[in-house]
Amino acid sequence: MNSFQDYLSRLSISRKLVLVMLSVVLGVAIVSSAVLIVSAYLVSRNNFVPANVQAVSRILSEPTILNTLLSNPTEAENILQEASEYSQISAIGIYQADGSIYACFVPAGLPKLPKQAPTEAIEDTDYLKIVSAGDGKVITIYIQADASLPIDFYAGMTIAVIIILVFILLFSSLAAGMIRRIITLPVLHLIRIANTVSIEENYSVRAQSFFHDEIGILAQTFNTMLTRIEARDQLLTTARDKAEQASLKAQALAIETHLSNKQLEQEVRGRKETERQLTRLQHHLNSIVDSMPSALVAVDEELTVAQWNREASLLTGLDHDEAMGSYLGEVMPFLIDTLGQVQDALDNEKAVNIEKLLLALPVGERYMDMMIYPLADADQHGAVIRLDDISRRIQLEEMMVQTEKMMSVGGLAAGMAHEINNPLGAILQSVQNIRRRVSPDLPANTEVAESLGLKLEAVDDYLAQRDINKFLDNIHNAGVRASQIVSNMLQFSRRESRDLTPTPMDDLITQTLDIAASDFNLKQGFDFKRITINKEIAPDLPPVPCIANEIQQVLLNLLKNAAQAINNREETDWQGQITIKAEKKDNQVIITVEDNGTGMPEDIRRRIFEPFYTTKDIGSGTGLGLSVSYFIITNNHHGSIGVKSTPGVGTEFTIGLNLPT
Structure with a gap:
């Protein structure tokens, strides 16, 4: 199959056209002959054969012929042989009334007729006829026919086909010659011209236009293309000559450029090294600026941000790219009131220092020191602003002031305690002396009573009945309690060493509760005498x-806050309770102070340890109590303090103090 396709691909166009034409004509001739033969066969079968068979059957049914047939079987066979000479009749048989065969003629080589009379035609081309022979006799005539066409028909058809093929070959030869002259020769001419152009690169040749058909138009188009190619070739030749001249000039320029490039390369190398050093220096300066603990912002004369360090980003929440090129008042709105001073520093070219500036930052209020430095460069007019967070320093200063106040109060309390101890001693001693002067155990008391006519037993009964002894006991107990309170105040106000000393926490908490129990201040909103304290x-x-004394200060502060929270409840019959617990967990002692006061919401709980933050009325608190307590626990004792609170339920403070490992 592949070899045949290769053969067809190598044929010329004219031969391919002739081959296609011959194939079509031969196909039409073969199909026409086949249709003619089939049509002749169908006509013979459906028309000629039935007509011939019926004609023979009518002849044999004639009375004279029928009598002759029935008179002698031998004569009947001869007549049947003569009747079978009709075209397309292959066998004839006559059957008697009992169905047995009477006479028949069957050519040699054909199958015999049935021995008994058929009741119907066996084949479509067979014919059966029942004929009355007189005297009540009935015979059956059975004829077998052959629908095939005669040999002469096929011979004629063969001759006709051969004649048609001869004419087809003759006309095909004429058509091939015309195709060669009209199509093949112009195409071959175009091929030769194209080979000349492609091999010899001769663009001056032109193709001949034989006819004004498609091939002629193709030849004209090909000539037009050659004309344009020739013109372009001339242009290319001219351009090539110019390019060669330019190449020579370019080589000369290349040598000159090479020398210049070497010189530029050295200059660029030096400049790159300078740029690298400047970049390293810039990065180093940026690292220094970003590492500063102060917020550093540089602005130009329009107060537009030109420099922004990392601390400024932390202060405002804006990164470097967001702040650069923005107006200072937009990126630092908390400095809006100081922009006039910044402008004055720029105009006067003098540094300005603003101390303890309270600013409302995104993270909350902070105390800041603000320094404004005008730039000394004559080419650049601007300023550098430095912001230092001094909130911690202010807090420490306030704590120091508060500590000094506490120390002053402690000294005053110590002096008052010494002054109170003297009358307390006299009261206790007088109570003791009264008891001794009425006691019957002393002889001196008995002698004096007898001299006055009194009995000490009666005096003792009188004192008992009038509860004077109970009054004396109350005076004694109150004096002892006051003495204990004074002793605790002296111990609390005493300046102790900063060293951590092992202290029994049970005794310390008991002393603190005693001090708290004696504190009664309706103005401040607490009265421990009306609160149940559980230990x-x-x-x-x-x-x-x-x-x-510092732990006592923390516990006293927590107890007072708890008492105030209980007093702030709106229920008039509310029974306040404060529970103070101490237990050991892991390597810590955990102290909890829990109350059933008003509690506090989450936003207040988060800020409860901030300095100067208070929810009390003006004059009722400084906002330093819990912040000082936080400082004492976390800084002085390296412990922890936390708070949990539920509004309407109460608050619980938890202190963790480390034990020695």
């Missing part, structure tokens, strides 16, 4: 390293 101290609690 739950673990029995196996080890001594805790601490500064005792």
Whole structure:
């Protein structure tokens, strides 16, 4: 199959056209002959054969012929042989009334007729006829026909086909010659011209136009293309000559450029090294600026941000790219009131220092020191602003002031305690002397009573019945309690060493509760005498390293806050309770102070340890109590303090103090 396709691909166009034409004509001739033969066969079968068979059957049914047939079987066979000479009749048989065969003629080589008379035609081309022979006799005539066409028909058809093929070949030869002259020769001429152009690169040749058909138009178009190619070739030749001249000039320029490039390369190398050094220096300066703990912002004369360090980003929440090129008042709105001073510093070219500036930052209020430095460069007019967060320093200063106040109060309390101890001693001693002067155990008392006519037993009964002894007991107990309170105040106000000393926490909490129980201040909103205080101290609690008076200060502050929270409840019959617990967990002693006061919402709880933050009325608190307590626990004792609170339920403070490892 592939070899045949290769053969067809190598044929010329004219031969391919002739081959296609011959194939079509031969196909039409073969199909026409086949249709003619089939049509002749169908006509013979459906028309000629039935007509011939019926004609023979009518002849044999004639009375004279029928009598002759029935008179002698031998004569009947001869007549049947003569009748079978009709075209397309292959066999004839006559059957008697009993169905047995009477006479028949069957050519040699054909199958015999049935021995018994058929009741119907066996084949479509067979014919059966029942004929009455007189005297009540009935015979059956059975004829077998052949629908095939005669040999003469096929011979004629063969001759006709051969004649048609001869004419087809003759006309095909004429058509091939015309195709060669009209199509093949112009195409071959175009091929030769194209080979000349492609091989010899001769663009001056032209193709001949034989006819004004498609091939002629193709030849004209090909000539037009050659004309344009020739013109372009001339242009290319001219351009090539110019290019060669330009190449020579370019080589000369290349040598000159090479020398210049070497010189430029050295200059660029030096400049790159300078740029690298400048970049390293710039990065180093940026790292220094970003590493500064102060917020550093540079602005131009229009107060537009030209420099922005990392601390400024942390202060405002804006990164470097967002702040650069923006107006200072937009990126730092908390400085809007100081922009006039910044402008004055720019105009006067003098540094300005603003101390303890309270600013409302995104993270909350902070105290800041602000320095404004005008730039000394004559080419650049601007300023550098430095912001230092001094909130911690202010807090420490306030704590120091508060500590000094506490120390002053402590000294005053110590002096008052010494002054109170003297009358307390006299009161206790007088109560003791009264008891001794009425006691019957002393002989001196008995002698004096007898001299006055009195009995000490009766005096003693009188004192008992009038509850004078109870009054004396109350005076004694109150004096002892006051003495204990004074002793605790002296111990609390005493300046102790900053070293952590192991202290029994049970005793420390008990002393603190005693001090708190004696505190009664309706103006400040607490009265421990109306509050139930529960103390739950673990029995196996080890001594805790601490500064005792500082822990007492923290606990007193928590107890007072708890009492105030209980007093702030709106229920008139509310029974306030404060529970203070101490227990050991892991390597810490955990102290909790819990109350059933008003509690506080989450936003207040988060800021409860901030300096100067208070929810009390003006004059009722400074906002330093819990911040000082936080400082004492976390800084002085390296412990922890936290708070949990539920509005309407109460608050719980938890203190963790480390035990020695």
